[in-house]
Amino acid sequence: MKQEILIKASDLFLDLGFKSVTMDDIAREMGVSKKTIYSHFENKTKLVEAATMYVFHAVSCGINEICALNKNPILELYEIKKMLMEHLKNEKTSPQYQLQKYYPKVYNTLHKKQYQIMYECVLRNVEKGIKLKIYRENLNIGFVAKIYFSGVTSIKDNRLFPEKDFPVWELMDDYLEYHLRGIVTPKGRKLLNQIINSNQD
Template sequence: MKEKILEKATDLFLNLGFKSVTMDDLANEMGISKKTIYTHFDNKTKLIEASTTHLLHCIALGIDHICALEKNPIAELYEIKKFVMLHLKDEKSSPQYQLQKYYPAVYGVMRDKQFELMEDCVLDNIKRGMEQGIYRENLNKDFVARIYFSGVTSIKDQKLFPINKFPIATLMDEYLEYHLRGIVTPKGRKILNAIINSNQE
């Protein structure tokens, strides 16, 4: 039952937002009593902590699977972006913004975990791209990995990028292209252009 509650809660939080969903909503949605939820989770904050950990774990597994396919590093980043977008439900309800505003401690922990997860993956991606001659050989890997993470986090700030002006899917595409154009070699640019063109068909 605990797993079912966690999965349903994560789904509701992502679709409606962390602040918007109440324990009553969750109980009604599942057809169970609030008491049953409190048997497994002491309060809403504990449920949100478990939910964000669960979500990050699912995303980490998916990213590991994509990395294990050993595609070329540019294609790999596009696959990861597609996978993460699918998991985050397009973020219509701005769950990250709600989490940051109403549950800052949980948000801080999640952001640190997110960075750890992303740093290894992005560093490995950059290293392989340099070895394959599709990323420039003079890159400062740590700087590029951190600036990439910083950008991915910042574009979710709705004060900077209001959704009515910057739909999240378009924003993610544009940011990824912006990132890659700064680090590719002429050989990498051909691969990047081919991916962008095929995505537009």
């Protein structure tokens, strides 16, 4: 039952937001009593914490699985972006912003974990791209990894990028293309254009 609660709560939090969803909502959606939920999670904060770690673990496993396929680095980043959007349901309620505002301790823990996995992922991606001569060899790899994470975090801020002006799918596509065009070689640019054109078909 604990796992079922975790799955349902995670879905609701990502769909409707951490602030909006109550323990009553989760109980009603599951057809169980609120007491049942409290028998597994002593309060909503504990449930939010468990749900964010559950989603983080699923995303981390997804990233590792994609990286293990050893695809070319440009395609790898597009595959990771696609997987993230599916897992995070397009983040239409900006869950990270709500998490930061209403559950700052949970957010800070999650943020550190996200940074670690994304930093290492981009480091490996850039190193591989340089070896394949599709990324420029003079790149400061650490800088690229940090600035990529910083950008991904910033574009999730609704105050900077309101969804009515910047739909999430388009924003993620635009940011990834922006990132890649700054680091590719002419060879990499051809590959990037092929991937972009195939995604538009």
